[in-house]
Amino acid sequence: MSYSGSQSEKPVAAGDLDRSHIGQTVSFESNDFTVVFGTLSGIARTEAMVYLSLQGVGGGTHLKDEYDVPVSQNVYVQLDPLSTAGKTLADAERVIKEKFDEIKKNLRDREQKPDAEQKPDSE
Template identity: 60%
Template sequence: MDYTGSQSEKSVPAGELDRGHVGHTVSFQPNEFTVVFGKIAGIARTEAMVYLSLDGVSGGTHLKDEYDLPVGHPVYLQVDVISNAESTIKDLFGKVQENLRGSGHKGGEERTDRL
């Protein structure tokens, strides 16, 4: 099995998870036979490992709610549509500002707005 997330998820290394990700839905493949989907309940980390505690995973015969992953291991987070849209709008606004600044008065050209 080779899990690569879905179109509505973005991949981040486990080492980039921080307190802001607690409560987010996550999916990952901890070994070659298992794919995990759950909500992050807590995160702990060392220099080499990230420890995830999940809500909504344990309770089955073979299911557990704690996983240890190397810091570079890919995990997949649900894309936040509002933040994503806000980021896109900011990027577009920045490009518009840049274009407006670039289309201003160019040296050597006669300005038509003089009195």
């Protein structure tokens, strides 16, 4: 298995996890066959390993709530919803501005070219 997170997650080396990540939802490969999803409730670290304690994972037959991962292994953390919303809003503003500019250009073009169907009154 080669888990690489989802679009709403960013990779963080397990060794870079700190107390600011407590309470965040994470996902990672615990072994070659298992991807774990849970909420960080604790982090312990040695030079070679990071020990993760999770909420919402333990209690199943094959699930546990503590995992050890190498310091260099990526753990996938949910993106900050506020910064993601800001990027989405900026993208929406850009698209709206482009469409508005396109409409203004079309209106200017119509004003400059009289409509072929409009004929001056001969009365």
